[in-house]
Amino acid sequence: MVVTVLEAMVAPERAADLEAAYRSAEKEPPPGFVRSDLLWAANEPTRWRIQTLWASRAALSAMQSAGTPAGVMMFRAAGAEPTLTIFEVIATIGG
Numbered sequence: 001m002v003v004t005v006l007e008a009m010v011a012p013e014r015a016a017d018l019e020a021a022y023r024s025a026e027k028e029p030p031p032g033f034v035r036s037d038l039l040w041a042a043n044e045p046t047r048w049r050i051q052t053l054w055a056s057r058a059a060l061s062a063m064q065s066a067g068t069p070a071g072v073m074m075f076r077a078a079g080a081e082p083t084l085t086i087f088e089v090i091a092t093i094g095g
Helices: 012-027 057-065 070-077
Strands: 002-009 033-040 047-054 083-088
Touching: 002 057, 002 070, 012 033, 012 047, 012 070, 047 057, 047 070
Parallel strands: none
Antiparallel strands: 002 047, 002 083, 033 047
């Protein structure tokens, strides 16, 4: 499993644009997509993050090779350019 984190500073007046773009993506997730969360930093109101769990590195690579990732487009719709960090899942605790 792999987690991608896209993060950017979004102007408060553009937050609704990011939320709308994120919600519109629920219709057709790509193969290998497991889940995604739109996160807002309560102590830093302009910091937003899209955290996505992928079934495998291959699934992530396939999505990336299809063109500009949807998450990047979501941030751009809100006037922000995100940074990407990729994490390998080493261990999980869940209920």
